[in-house]
Amino acid sequence: MASNELTVQRSGGVVYLTLNRPEKLNALSPTMLTKLVEELQRAADDREVGALVLTGAGRGFCAGGDIGSMAERNEWGGSSVGERVRQLRRVQDAALLLNEMPTVTIASVNGIAVGAGFGLALACDLRIAADTASFATAFARVGFSGDFGVTYQLTQLVGTAKARELFFLGERVSADEAARLAIVNRVVPASALAEETRKLAERIAQGPRVAYANIKSNLNLALRTDLRGIIERESFTQTISGRTEDHREAVQAFLEKREPKFQGR
Numbered sequence: 001m002a003s004n005e006l007t008v009q010r011s012g013g014v015v016y017l018t019l020n021r022p023e024k025l026n027a028l029s030p031t032m033l034t035k036l037v038e039e040l041q042r043a044a045d046d047r048e049v050g051a052l053v054l055t056g057a058g059r060g061f062c063a064g065g066d067i068g069s070m071a072e073r074n075e076w077g078g079s080s081v082g083e084r085v086r087q088l089r090r091v092q093d094a095a096l097l098l099n100e101m102p103t104v105t106i107a108s109v110n111g112i113a114v115g116a117g118f119g120l121a122l123a124c125d126l127r128i129a130a131d132t133a134s135f136a137t138a139f140a141r142v143g144f145s146g147d148f149g150v151t152y153q154l155t156q157l158v159g160t161a162k163a164r165e166l167f168f169l170g171e172r173v174s175a176d177e178a179a180r181l182a183i184v185n186r187v188v189p190a191s192a193l194a195e196e197t198r199k200l201a202e203r204i205a206q207g208p209r210v211a212y213a214n215i216k217s218n219l220n221l222a223l224r225t226d227l228r229g230i231i232e233r234e235s236f237t238q239t240i241s242g243r244t245e246d247h248r249e250a251v252q253a254f255l256e257k258r259e260p261k262f263q264g265r
Helices: 030-045 067-073 081-091 093-100 116-123 150-158 160-169 175-180 190-205 209-222 227-242 245-255
Strands: 006-011 014-019 051-056 060-062 104-109 112-114 126-130 134-136 186-188
Touching: 006 030, 014 030, 014 190, 030 081, 030 093, 051 060, 051 116, 051 190, 060 104, 060 116, 081 093, 093 116, 104 116, 104 190, 112 116, 116 134, 116 150, 126 175, 126 190, 134 175, 150 160, 175 186, 186 190, 209 227, 209 245, 227 245
Parallel strands: 014 051, 051 104, 060 112, 104 126, 112 134, 126 186
Antiparallel strands: 006 014
């Protein structure tokens, strides 16, 4: 892989990962995905990282898999079904990490997010989109059933009826429609996307990281358990959060009528 197919920048407590194949609308290659998984794991293990932003270079966020290279190499040639499943499962760790890592993850969607690219955006905790962005499953159009968790995430966000429509018809969803469906959190003018993303990421990075990690864990658990299970979990995480320096600082700041200065401890 060209060394610049995935660029990594760090500013304070924010890590920016940019999919960087603009001539192909940042279509994913296996090696790019391997690098993405590596960088996500590195950020997940770094306690100094308070927020992670995933975006795309040029006019697209991510066009999904590289259809041209699929045709050239014959995706199934030379690999058994089992081996292909294992290969695909490994790179899909990118979606799992974005969703499960303790760091708050933000998708800054600057253009089309299609197929697996849609999945990467959906896996993030927050999605901010340019008003020129659009979204589509697109899997059925190339004879695929879907990967990178799109089936799960769409069903959770928009409900089963709309998810089925988006999969079976594969129609593009505009940024404004995506906001109406709660697929994205915010829509901003394309010219303001980078700045609005920066402000959002820095706000998150300056927040109470331990509490955020526990909040994220609880919200994920809420998708697969009942109220009793959540109350049990919250009893633990609330106690742990209350023992942090950030909690003590927040209480002191409240008493002194000032903004707290969180340290992630």
